[in-house]
Amino acid sequence: MRTASAARCRHLHRFVSLSDTLGGVADATPDTVIGKVVVLLHAFGADDYELSLAELVRRTGLHKATAYRLANELADNRLLEKTSSGYRLSGALFELGMRASTERSLLEIAMPFLQDLYERTHETVHLGVLDGLEVVYVAKIGGHRQAAAPSRTGGRMPLHCTGIGKALLAHADPGLRGRVLSRPLERWTPRTVVAPGLLARQLDAAVESGVAFEREESAVGITCVAAPIFDVATNAVIAAISVTGPVTRFRPETQVDAVRAAAAGIGSTLNRRRTLTESR
Template structure:
């Protein structure tokens, strides 16, 4: 049985960094990547030489700007953010609440933008942060518009609980997804923290497929959900149009039918 390839080891070094570990010593990289110190030293040196890693005055390593430059080429990253930002800012001005933009990556959402609102809620999202699809408004909006096979596979997974209100019953999740498809919005109540509610809507790409989701996150006790729904829908449709989506019926903004 062969061991990890050179590419696998390079990726393991990069994967050692996350939001909880943005700066690492060489020894920490070696341990977190599961590599010998000698191998880690060689790979870190190569990555630093290319600009993927940078070393600060204390000797700790950070993700380098070269990776940011490469990541900016991702159509679901900076390109999506640039198209969406004017509408996210409009949504913030309309609500003065926390505004999010997210995409799906397997069973998780990845946040590509966050505008912090005036209202404080327990969950604080960083760009690049991940959460399971079933526990967030944006995740529900994305999962609801996936094909049945993807939904079935997700519902067959263990559904992690973060509060007493997190949906962990597959049957309840299926009903929730059906409601999201029917109404065009996802409302997630107290699923990640007990004090937060989010309202999310899907963002469509040029062909009509859902490529992202936008949401507002507000304090649960004072949430005025009916007032938030049209604002979030408007932002999602604006971003969708900026990405090239054209509704089948321009007079009613009718969404294309869901894939079977």
């Protein structure tokens, strides 16, 4: 049987790299030039400082000459940077990603609330959005004693084993919930919920209470509470926030009101800004 640590290591490559701030599609196929470029950028994992041309070819399946040409063209356009032994992602990707209007507006409005939540709890605070069947973390605030959570800004995690994922899924359309519950739920730790019926009951409870919990389901030793952020005008969920801490000191039930209030504040502020913009 796989150990929890082995399972966690196997999944680390799924975290999106800096290239994902471009909104790249994980299922892109190299049938077109754009597809080849996306596949090449996605070859870089979150922990890769640089990759050699040979490794890029191995990971992408592209012909060596094609990979060489595209990598150099990307370097010429500052999307990759040449190194003495290969290529690495360029900071220009980060610049482009920060121009994404929806996430940028959300982050600008949410940040004061996230900072207040961190000051109140001194535990790790996350902001995440839904992308397919995963959470994409838009922000993560943690101090010197932050929990060793398997998350990072710009990273991805499954919906079913994270607090933010459950908060998003609980209020998602029935079609998405059905897709998640009808697929095999992968076990990340011994406490990951892999029974669809149990997960469905947890989602129903999250709708009733306004918060979702994770208890050592994405990583051993951490627990969290999360709340959805709603578009006040449409009542659709647009993001979620969470507070995460180690089980040795953090009791998520004590922060339910604070997390709900912060999520509601972000939603209300987003609505006010949009109303002001539309009235001009």
